[in-house]
Every structure is written in C-alpha cells, then in structure tokens.
Amino acid sequence: MLTHLSINNYALINQLDIDFSSGLSIITGETGAGKSILLGALGLVLGNRADLSSLKDTSKKCVVEAKLDITNYNLYEFFEAAELDYENLTIIRREILPSGKSRAFVNDTPVNLMVLNDLKSQLIDVHSQHQTLQLSDTNFQFSVIDALAKNHENIDLYAKELQTLSKLKKDLENLEKNQQEATKQYEYNLFLFNELEKAKLQIDEQQDLEEKLEKLNNIEDIKLNLSEVLAISINDEIGIQNLVFILENRLSKIAPFSKEYQELFTRINSLKIELDDIVTELENANEQVEFDPLEAEQINDRLQLIYNLQKKHAVNSIAELLEVLDELSEKVSQVENADEFIKQKKKEIQEVSSKLDAIAAIISKARTTVIPDLQKSLEELLADLGMQNARFSIKITPTKNYFFNGKDELDFLFSANKGGNFGELKKVASGGELSRIMLSIKKILSENTQLPTIIFDEIDTGVSGEVSNKIAAIMQLMSQHMQVITITHLPQIASKGTQHYKVFKEEIDGETTTQLKKLASEERVKEIAEMLSGKELSESAIIHAKELLN
Structure with a gap:
C-alpha cells in the first residue's frame, strides 16, 4: 500500500510530504484546489508520460517519490525478473530535469517506463472518470470476468500459443509465395545448378591449375636454368659438388686435432649431404621437364570454364561458386520438395490450433461459470445503491475466431428500468449509473484479487443522499481488504474515512501553491x-x- 508521497516542484506544488495509512482515506477540497494535481503527481511516479509543463520552476528538476509497503503481495519474482532489488518498503522515484529528460528509479535502480507501468498494475488501481467510460469497452469487460474466473495463467498460455500460430501462418504464407516465385525460376535455376554441379569444382583447384599453366608456359626457360644449375653443380673440375668434396677431404685430415676443426668438418659434411640431395632432386626435375601441349590445352580449357562460371555468377573464387551451388540447390530443392514443406507446415498449424482450441475451451468454461454469480452480485450491490431495477444480461458466445484473449465474443448488456430493454452500457446508463456500476465491479474485484491500493477520483458523481451513504459503506467494506483512497465532494462519504486529508490553495509571497494536510478531529x-x-x-x-x- 501507499505509505508516503513526496512531491517537489510539480505544477502548483513547491514541496509536499504526506503519509498515508491503511483503511479508507478521504481527500476533499474546493474545485480547483489541486486534487487533480495530486493524482497527476502520483500518475507521474507510476509511469505516466511527462513534459516540461509539469515543472513549477522550469530551472529546477521535478521529483516525485512514492513509498509503498509491498510485504504481503508476492512480488519477489517480479522484482527478480526485472533485475530489481526487492524491498518490503519499496521506493519509486521519478525525476524530470529542466532539459525535459525524464528518469525513473525503483529502489535506486534506473528503470524504463515499461517496467514502471508493469509494477503499477500490481500496486495501485487509479479509478478516474475516464476509466468509468471503459465500462463499455469489451476488453475491460473481459478483464473483469477473467479476473473472477482466475483465467490469467490460461490466457498467458493461450497468448504464447497464439503467437506461435501467427508465426507458423506467416511461414506458410511465405512458403506458398516463395513456391510461386521459385516455380517461375525453376527451369533456369535447374540449368544453372546442373551446369555448376557438372563442373565438379574443387576448393583449391583454380590456384593449382594456374600454377601448372604458368609452369608449362615457361617450360623452355625452366629447362635452360635447371640444366645450367646442374652443370655448375656436377662439373668434374669446377663443379660445386666436387669443390665441397675437396673441402670435406681437407678438413677430415685436421678434424682430430681440435674440437673447433671437428665442428667445421661436421658442418661441411652436412653441407655436402644437403648438396648431394639437392643435385639428385635437380636431376629428377630436369628429367621430368617436358612440354605437353595436350596437358596445356586441357588446363586452359578447365580454367576458361572456371573463369566463365565466375563471370556468369559475378564472383571471384571457386569458394563463392560453391556457395552459389548450395543456394541453387536449395532453390531447386524448395520447388521439388515444396509440397512436402507446405504439408508439414500445415500439420504444425493444425497441432497448435488444436492446443489453442483446448485452452480457449477451458477459458470459456471458466467465464461461463462465474457469470451468474457476477450478474447476481452486481444486481444486489446496485439495488443497495438505489438501482433496484438494474439487470444485466452477460453472455459468452464461442466462435471459430482466434482473439487475443480466447475465442469468445461477449455481450455485456444492461437495463436500468423495470421491463426496459437491454442495451449497451454507454447507450442506456447515465453518468451516475455508470459510476455506481463501476464501484460495484471494483467491490467485487477487491474480494477476488490481491491489489494493495485503489484510488477513486469522484466516483460519487451524479449521486446524493442515501445512495452516497451506501457508496461509503461499500468503500468501508473494500478498505478491510485493501487501502482505499477516495477523492469526494460528498460529506456523507467524507465522514466515513479512517483518515481525512484536505487539499487547499494558499498564497505565499505573492505565489499560489497547492497544499495537502491531514485533518484533526x-x-x-x-x-x-x-x-x-x-x-x-x-x-x-x-x-x-x-x-x-x-
């Protein structure tokens, strides 16, 4: 519940600090005194959008802070999921800087407005005249019935499956669309695929072929140089091989005389062995060097095929050609196996649809079960509130359509007069009647949902006399389960509060400010x-x- 509200530099408020208690709290004040400002500040700290017009002094920041006792409301998992520090006494703070930038904090952890609004929905229900108009909104009517039917978990499960169904249907649509497009291109893609597959390309083939062709194109130069190198190496008189042999022979004679000579002999011996090996390889290479015009032609043809394929597909390597081959394979396969893919996707859609149908049936049954009690409770409460002839006709009709909260259509009809025809609430109920209907709904919801705080903003509009006493009595009953704060202009209701606050304006140093004080007896x-x-x-x-x- 709300335990403290601090407001600084907001609208007509310089600074305001007020404590709230459990039970029924009353807020009164003359028209224009600033009751709406209080609700605006509370809405701001709970996630409503704001702008610079909210600042009383535009050179200073606006700060609104709310302290809430959430000990008994099982919100630990919510805080954990939102990566927030859980505190039994949670502090929510909202700041608007002179630059217009807005910041929000929960227990000093920065949060975005989405988190703040999610938290608000579990902490405070602010009822305003605007919300009374929601009575005629089918989504709101469903939310009331589903709260009583405890459908929350099933609707969440349904929503997840509906999201899956939507994705599957989109996938099927894309498959069928792609199949149509792919079929048009099938023959050409198949030709390109067969052409690439027939080429039997290897990943390093191009580099190897280009090296071989380069060698064949320079065969005469290679032969000449190899012959000269061999001649230099094996000449009996001046050949390197013979000279190294002489060096080895001379060093072998002095090697026994010192470690230094022995190391020199070992090194020249290694050199001789390496040189002999090189000469052998040179001889083999020289023997193998022959120009083969047929081989050159084959290599040329193969490379030309590769170059033509690369040009056709606008790529620069065999690796990229192989990627194109995979893509073409997929396109060809998609057409050839499209019927199977589509059949599989339709099967998945049918399976998810069956799951949705089963969940929707459970939701619908739960709704149908609670409606008689809801109608009876509403009619009894409204009778106490001076609407003895009020009647409701609430009907659930299952359909084949998948809506966001199930497959039902809802008729939520009302008749205020004996023998009168049923009609939509917004067409047959007056403003005062709508306020009493909303209060009755909130009363019923308070007994079936665990919400810490509810705030009524002049829900007594259009009523007076004995009816106002009944409204006050209902609020007192609600305050036994939750904190109730009501802004009222009726003395009958104001007198029933556990505590009473007054909003008023005062002028200080020529400046008008809004104040709020708790009244003594x-x-x-x-x-x-x-x-x-x-x-x-x-x-x-x-x-x-x-x-x-x-």
Whole structure:
C-alpha cells in the first residue's frame, strides 16, 4: 500500500510530504484546489508520460517519490525478473530535469517506463472518470470476468500459443509465395545448378591449375636454368659438388686435432649431404621437364570454364561458386520438395490450433461459470445503491475466431428500468449509473484479487443522499481488504474515512501553491460542515457534521 508521497516542484506544488495509512482515506477540497494535481503527481511516479509543463520552476528538476509497503503481495519474482532489488518498503522515484529528460528509479535502480507501468498494475488501481467510460469497452469487460474466473495463467498460455500460430501462418504464407516465385525460376535455376554441379569444382583447384599453366608456359626457360644449375653443380673440375668434396677431404685430415676443426668438418659434411640431395632432386626435375601441349590445352580449357562460371555468377573464387551451388540447390530443392514443406507446415498449424482450441475451451468454461454469480452480485450491490431495477444480461458466445484473449465474443448488456430493454452500457446508463456500476465491479474485484491500493477520483458523481451513504459503506467494506483512497465532494462519504486529508490553495509571497494536510478531529467537523452548508457555517451544519462522523 501507499505509505508516503513526496512531491517537489510539480505544477502548483513547491514541496509536499504526506503519509498515508491503511483503511479508507478521504481527500476533499474546493474545485480547483489541486486534487487533480495530486493524482497527476502520483500518475507521474507510476509511469505516466511527462513534459516540461509539469515543472513549477522550469530551472529546477521535478521529483516525485512514492513509498509503498509491498510485504504481503508476492512480488519477489517480479522484482527478480526485472533485475530489481526487492524491498518490503519499496521506493519509486521519478525525476524530470529542466532539459525535459525524464528518469525513473525503483529502489535506486534506473528503470524504463515499461517496467514502471508493469509494477503499477500490481500496486495501485487509479479509478478516474475516464476509466468509468471503459465500462463499455469489451476488453475491460473481459478483464473483469477473467479476473473472477482466475483465467490469467490460461490466457498467458493461450497468448504464447497464439503467437506461435501467427508465426507458423506467416511461414506458410511465405512458403506458398516463395513456391510461386521459385516455380517461375525453376527451369533456369535447374540449368544453372546442373551446369555448376557438372563442373565438379574443387576448393583449391583454380590456384593449382594456374600454377601448372604458368609452369608449362615457361617450360623452355625452366629447362635452360635447371640444366645450367646442374652443370655448375656436377662439373668434374669446377663443379660445386666436387669443390665441397675437396673441402670435406681437407678438413677430415685436421678434424682430430681440435674440437673447433671437428665442428667445421661436421658442418661441411652436412653441407655436402644437403648438396648431394639437392643435385639428385635437380636431376629428377630436369628429367621430368617436358612440354605437353595436350596437358596445356586441357588446363586452359578447365580454367576458361572456371573463369566463365565466375563471370556468369559475378564472383571471384571457386569458394563463392560453391556457395552459389548450395543456394541453387536449395532453390531447386524448395520447388521439388515444396509440397512436402507446405504439408508439414500445415500439420504444425493444425497441432497448435488444436492446443489453442483446448485452452480457449477451458477459458470459456471458466467465464461461463462465474457469470451468474457476477450478474447476481452486481444486481444486489446496485439495488443497495438505489438501482433496484438494474439487470444485466452477460453472455459468452464461442466462435471459430482466434482473439487475443480466447475465442469468445461477449455481450455485456444492461437495463436500468423495470421491463426496459437491454442495451449497451454507454447507450442506456447515465453518468451516475455508470459510476455506481463501476464501484460495484471494483467491490467485487477487491474480494477476488490481491491489489494493495485503489484510488477513486469522484466516483460519487451524479449521486446524493442515501445512495452516497451506501457508496461509503461499500468503500468501508473494500478498505478491510485493501487501502482505499477516495477523492469526494460528498460529506456523507467524507465522514466515513479512517483518515481525512484536505487539499487547499494558499498564497505565499505573492505565489499560489497547492497544499495537502491531514485533518484533526475538530478540523474534520469544520470541513464536513462546510461541505454541507458552505463557508458560512451554521450550528445545524456543525451538528449534522458531528452526526455523520459518529
């Protein structure tokens, strides 16, 4: 529940700190005193969008901070999933800087507005006149029924399966579209595929062929140089091989005389062995060097094929050609196996559809089960609120369509008068009747959902007299399960609060500011008396106020 609200530099508020308690809290004040400003500040800290117009002094930042006791509301998993530090006394802070930049924090951890709104939905329900208009919205009506039917988990499961179904249908659509396009290109793609496959390309083939062709094209030069190198190496008189042999022979005679000579002999011996090996390889290479015009022609033809394929497919290597081959294989295979792919995708769609149908049936059954009790409870509560002839006709109709929350259509009809025809709420209910219907719904929801705080913004619009006493009684009952804060203009309701706050304007140093104070007992008497008779207090108004408070 909300335990403290701190507001700095917001609208007409310089600085305001107020504590809240459990039970029923009343907020009153003259029209224009700033009750809506309080709700605006609370909405800001709970994730509503803001701009620089929210700042009272545009040279300073605006800070709104709310402290909430969330001890008994099983929110640990939410905090863990959002990577937030869980605290039983959680602090939410919102800042608007003079630059217009907005920042939000939960227990000093920066968060975005999406997280803040998700948290808000589990902490505070702010009922405004705008929300009363939601009564006619089918989604809101479904949300009420589903809350009572405890359909939350099944609807979440349904939503996940519906997302899967949507993706599968999109995949099928793409498959069928691609099949049509691919079929048009099939013959050409098949030709290109066969051409590349027939070429039997190897990844390093091009480099090897180019090296072989280079060798064949320079065969005479290679032969000449190899012959000269051999001549230099093996000449009996001046050949390198003979000279190294002489060096080895001379060093062998002095090697025994010192370690130094022995090392020189060992090194020249190694050189001789390496040179002999080189000469042998030179002789082999020289013997093998022959120009083969047929081989040269074959290599030329093979390379020309590779170059032509690379040019045709606008690539520069065999590796890229092999990638093109894989792509063509997939395109050809897609056409040749498209029917099988489409058949498999349709089977998957059918399986997910069956799952959805089963979940939707469970959701629908749960809705149908709670509707009679909902109708009865609403009609009984509205009878207490002066609408003795109020009747509801709530019907669930299963369909073949997949909606975001199931497969049902909902008729939520209302009749205010005895023997009257049923119609849509927005067409047959007045503003005062809509307020009482909404209060009744909130009363029923408070007994079936675990929400820490609810705030009513003038839900008593259009009612007076005994009905206002009934509204107050309902709020008192609700406050036994949750914290209830209500902004009211009716003394009958104001008198029933556990605590009473007054919003008022005052002028300080020529500047108008909005203030909020918790009223003591005598101050409550005066405030309620003023609500009864105006600023000119009469003795009868004071007596009446005391009677209401008692």
